[in-house]
Amino acid sequence: MAVGLAGRDPSGAEVVVIGGGVHGAAAAFHLAERGVDVLLVERDELAGGPTGRSSAICRAYYTNPFLARVARESLDLLGSFSERMGGRDAGHVITGGLFLHGPEDVSAVTEAARALTAIGTTTDVLDVAALSDAFPRFSPDGLGIAAHEHGAGYADPVATTVGLAHRARELGARLRQYTAVTRLEEGRGERPHRVTLSDGVVIEAQRILLAAGPWTGALARHVGAELPLTIERHFVATFAWGGATAVPHVFADVTQGYYAKPEASGGFLCGPLTPEPEIDDPEAFEQRILDAEVEHLAAGIVRRVPDLERIAPRGGWASLYDVSPDWQPVIGEIAPRVFVDAGTSGHGFKLAPGLGREVAALVMGSPDPGLSDFAPGRFAADAPLTAGYGQSRILG
Numbered sequence: 001m002a003v004g005l006a007g008r009d010p011s012g013a014e015v016v017v018i019g020g021g022v023h024g025a026a027a028a029f030h031l032a033e034r035g036v037d038v039l040l041v042e043r044d045e046l047a048g049g050p051t052g053r054s055s056a057i058c059r060a061y062y063t064n065p066f067l068a069r070v071a072r073e074s075l076d077l078l079g080s081f082s083e084r085m086g087g088r089d090a091g092h093v094i095t096g097g098l099f100l101h102g103p104e105d106v107s108a109v110t111e112a113a114r115a116l117t118a119i120g121t122t123t124d125v126l127d128v129a130a131l132s133d134a135f136p137r138f139s140p141d142g143l144g145i146a147a148h149e150h151g152a153g154y155a156d157p158v159a160t161t162v163g164l165a166h167r168a169r170e171l172g173a174r175l176r177q178y179t180a181v182t183r184l185e186e187g188r189g190e191r192p193h194r195v196t197l198s199d200g201v202v203i204e205a206q207r208i209l210l211a212a213g214p215w216t217g218a219l220a221r222h223v224g225a226e227l228p229l230t231i232e233r234h235f236v237a238t239f240a241w242g243g244a245t246a247v248p249h250v251f252a253d254v255t256q257g258y259y260a261k262p263e264a265s266g267g268f269l270c271g272p273l274t275p276e277p278e279i280d281d282p283e284a285f286e287q288r289i290l291d292a293e294v295e296h297l298a299a300g301i302v303r304r305v306p307d308l309e310r311i312a313p314r315g316g317w318a319s320l321y322d323v324s325p326d327w328q329p330v331i332g333e334i335a336p337r338v339f340v341d342a343g344t345s346g347h348g349f350k351l352a353p354g355l356g357r358e359v360a361a362l363v364m365g366s367p368d369p370g371l372s373d374f375a376p377g378r379f380a381a382d383a384p385l386t387a388g389y390g391q392s393r394i395l396g
């Protein structure tokens, strides 16, 4: 069965990327841009998994220096998406982002903002008085400090993923949608790996990248690797402004454990910053948001911005985070020439466009040394990374 462009061996690929979420699509784009023969395989449609349900807030407000740099590169790529992706639109909107912290975070936020500003991610620090001057609608109750990242905003997760994958295809990548990888056989020595697809086609590949989100752990077991990833159900509630003036920017309230962003279509969206209970089966979970979850988020919003007392729930949804023990991504080689990029722990959308370049370099054998901190072996070596602030490790 022909799967490729004319001139390319349809039964082989230099790299097979498994998973057409934003991470697989970004890696495929960067590999194709390097001239690598790449096949991207997605069992559903592009962004058909958690990526397509993402809030897609894009910020470079990170405490981890490597991720702060990569997120900065992602924002730059999103800012020039149309030029880089052949005229395609990622729906990227810069709103600024306001991050509200308790007194215990004063020194960590001050240091993070200094480091971010030094690498071009302009981030102002506001004490409580300055916050009340600049953002008078926000109650200062329980706050000790705030950070304002000028370049934060959001994007359209489906348009971003489709744009990356389609540009990859223009650059020579092949794309199989509605096709699952059902079996991986590790090639030993010089022998290529064998990747079996749900239609029976077997692809021989020199290198494999697993970017299958919550399904990555199961695929890794085909090559004998056990990844320390868990899965959490996470929800998002949407609201109409209810007659109030819109809050036109992204904000996150670390003291109450939620984030919010205006929606391109009007109204706003809100979700938790903190961990949720684990689930066992990524095929069986409650995809609707529950009334109690909506009420909890709404109460926190109104406590922080009292003039939003008449916001009206419009619905919402739940999807999955693939979570690592330290809430930082898991990226590295898990068997000879088999690589993983997963465990993005609910903050991986905005990392992907920039991180894809680093992952492509890793897969092709020339990784940035900084990426080694994210290797799956860090947990067995008792060298987890720090992340975010308190329970809000999702802030990276």
Ligand SMILES: Cc1cc2nc3c(=O)[nH]c(=O)nc-3n(C[C@H](O)[C@H](O)[C@H](O)COP(=O)(O)OP(=O)(O)OC[C@H]3O[C@@H](n4cnc5c(N)ncnc54)[C@H](O)[C@@H]3O)c2cc1C
Binding pocket: 018, 019, 020, 021, 022, 023, 024, 025, 041, 042, 043, 044, 045, 046, 047, 048, 049, 050, 051, 052, 053, 054, 055, 056, 057, 058, 179, 180, 181, 182, 211, 212, 213, 214, 215, 219, 234, 235, 236, 271, 318, 319, 320, 321, 341, 342, 344, 345, 346, 347, 348, 349, 350, 351
């Ligand atoms: C509700 C929610 C809100 C979020 N908000 C934000 C946010 O504001 N900002 C942010 O940066 N991040 C956010 N995230 C996190 C972000 O969306 C994820 O980190 C990111 O989308 C992960 O992308 P991925 O490509 O690694 O995985 P996924 O999106 O999970 O993609 C993996 C793909 O692999 C496919 N697949 C699985 N098994 C196979 C197989 N055997 N063969 C072929 N294909 C297979 C799946 O169908 C899926 O499409 C949010 C996530 C959720 C769920």
